[in-house]
Amino acid sequence: MILNPKTDKPELMTIREMCEAFDVTPRTLRFYEQKELLFPIRQGTKRNFTRRDRARLKLILRGKRFGFSLEDIRQLLDMYDREPGQQEAQLKRTYQLAQERLAVMEQQRDELNEAIAELRAQMAWGEDMLASFRRSGAA
Amino acid sequence: MILNPKTDKPELMTIREMCEAFDVTPRTLRFYEQKELLFPIRQGTKRNFTRRDRARLKLILRGKRFGFSLEDIRQLLDMYDREPGQQEAQLKRTYQLAQERLAVMEQQRDELNEAIAELRAQMAWGEDMLASFRRSGAA
DNA sequence: CGTTACGTTTACGTTAACGTCACCCGCTCT
DNA sequence: AGAGCGGGTGACGTTAACGTAAACGTAACG
Structure with a gap:
């Protein structure tokens, strides 16, 4: 070695x-x-x-x-491998891809937050139900 | 109709x-x-x-x-279909599943937020590079 | 020399949630 | 009678990122 x-x-x-x-x-x-x-x-x-x-x-x-995706990554990696002569163009392309990805990720996060809030609301409802069960003595 | x-x-x-x-x-x-x-x-x-x-x-x-998943949903739906007699048990089960899902979703959101922050940092770096390109007149 | 460990290739299996395609049936309009 | 329309039934295709199994090589250990 x-x-x-x-x-x-x-x-x-x-x-x-x-x-x-x-x-x-x-x-x-x-x-x-x-x-x-x-x-x-x-x-x-x-x-x-x-x-x-x-x-x-x-x-x-x-x-x-x-x-x-792996395919995205391969393309980015390849760009940096080719004899660098248009560094700026490459960087711009990478930057643009990153921006798109960022937008997707932020939207996902927002949707996730919405879903979490909705699910929390449902769960509060379920908790009330459980509490009423307990009060009615169905131990 | x-x-x-x-x-x-x-x-x-x-x-x-x-x-x-x-x-x-x-x-x-x-x-x-x-x-x-x-x-x-x-x-x-x-x-x-x-x-x-x-x-x-x-x-x-x-x-x-x-x-x-559809399979999760099927099981939940089925629970509510069976002759309801253990309403409380069913509700508890549902509630528990919801809790697990909520935990997963919150973790996903947190990871997403981390990735977003990391990506943002990288992009700031890229922006500096682009700016320096522009200053050096490589129009 | 047998076996154990690590490495290789090839190729099919997995998972979810449908999409797509080919082909069939019955009704209705003209 | 022919042409559409709306619906139906298989059954195979899709996508990503590997997992898994079979069958082989080869190097070292004991």
């Missing part, structure tokens, strides 16, 4: 090491490779994940927390 | 009428029947939806807004 002289961390990691480091299953990493989200170096049949793969995976997982 | 003397609304409704009244597709209603959520009267092969079906459908759609 080759270590980085600065960090003493392995330059290349096996699938197991990746799984433990990022708390994902091997299946997930193979799946991401198949979907062209990761590009581990293949030594024969085995995978060696590089720093680049780790950086990408970190972004992938963050993207998922944001609710981006 | 038989009308209710009080409301002048049809006692029985066709699948089309139901679709318009509740903004769902025929497929959805057939699907709900198959899943034993609705029990329209079958005249030969055609469906006649009763007041009871409409009441159930209303609850089904509300339940969906709350994030309940």
Whole structure:
């Protein structure tokens, strides 16, 4: 295992090491490779994940927390890979996507809040019913 | 079409009428029947939806807004159908389910809020980048 | 040499809630 | 009689993100 002289961390990691480091299953990493989200170096049949793969995976997982689909994430990641020459255009595109996502998320949150309020109201009603049961002695 | 003397609304409704009244597709209603959520009267092969079906459908759609699965909803609906004799137990069960759902929904909302905040921070960063692009004259 | 551990590939299974398609039936208008 | 309309019944398709199982390789341990 080759270590980085600065960090003493392995330059290349096996699938197991990746799984433990990022708390994902091997299946997930193979799946991401198949979907062209990761590009581990293949030594024969085995995978060696590089720093680049780790950086990408970190972004992938963050993207998922944001609710981006894997396909969205792949496109964003790819943009940053192409020989950067239109940095600004890329950044704008990313920013726009983020804005759209943000709008969706905020709407979801609002709907969720509405549903929560409605459900709370129903539950208050149910509580009254239960209280009346108790008063009527149906223990 | 038989009308209710009080409301002048049809006692029985066709699948089309139901679709318009509740903004769902025929497929959805057939699907709900198959899943034993609705029990329209079958005249030969055609469906006649009763007041009871409409009441159930209303609850089904509300339940969906709350994030309940159709299976959850079916169980709740069924509880209210069985010869009511343990009203209190049923109500308690419903109340408990509602509490669990509420907890899930609130957690989802909180996570969403966190993700929104994180995404906002990233976007502020991106905005700075864009601004610096503009200052550097890369129009 | 057997087994254990870790890795691989291929390919089908899962889940929810319908959408879609092909084909059939009966009524009504013209 | 033909043409629509409205409804009906299977049954397969869709989507995302993996899970799972089968069958194989290979390297080290004892």
